[in-house]
Amino acid sequence: MGLQSSGARFILVVRLPLESPITAEFRSEWLPEGFEEGVKDRGLIITGWAPQLMILSHKATGAFLSHCGWNSVLESLSQGVPLIGWPMGAEQFLNSTMLGDEKVGVCVEVWREKVARVVAAVVKGEKGSEMRRKAGEMREALRKGMAEEESPGGSSLRAMDEFVASIVSPHV
Structure with a gap:
């Protein structure tokens, strides 16, 4: 209802409740x-799977x-799209807080009025x-980092080498 009250145009992907059979x-x-x-003129509701990265890459x-979740965070930032965090469990609370700290996202408490205010502010406001x-700066930094990782001795290779060394080390 907060999304409806925000006045923003949106795509809402709705998945089945966890207790529902997959069929x-x-x-x-x-x-x-x-x-x-209430949202038929400005909202598209998709049930089931949606092409998340394709949606995130659209200029609108x-x-x-x-x-x-970490994959969603990376996909969003890779496209320069800020996040409105609505964590549900596990590391999602930490990820949402970190996004706020980096000023590429905000965390929203689950209250109708708060959701409406935050969505409107992020989509329409300063x-x-x-x-x-x-988020665009973060996207460029990620792209630069990926380019470095493709070269010999990149950060991923170094991290993997350090990980393997820590496993085989007799001091662990």
């Missing part, structure tokens, strides 16, 4: 009453409301513009 069909009652009707994507600029 279950999507049911409208899984969404708040009146949600689909202003922000990504995400649970902040804070969102600054976050997109910082």
Whole structure:
């Protein structure tokens, strides 16, 4: 409902509830009453799988409301898209906090009014513009890092060498 109240255009990917069988069909009652009707002119609801990286790479994507799993964080930042963190468990809380610290994302408490305010601010506001600029810088840094990693002696190779050395070392 906070997303609906934000006034932002959006794509919402809805997956089946965890307790549902994998073969279950999507049911409208899984969404708040009146949600689909209330957003039909500015929201696209996708049930099941969606091409996340393709969506993130589109120039109209202003922000990504995400649970902040590491793959989603990397995909978003690789496209220069700021994140609105909605962590659900595990390392997602840490990832969301880190994004805020780096000023490429914000964490949102799950209250309707808060979600509406944060989505509107990131998608339409000055804070969102600054976050997109910082996320773009992060994208360039990631691209530069990937280019360095492709060369002999890059950081990934060094990290792997250090990891293997720590495993085979008798001091471990």
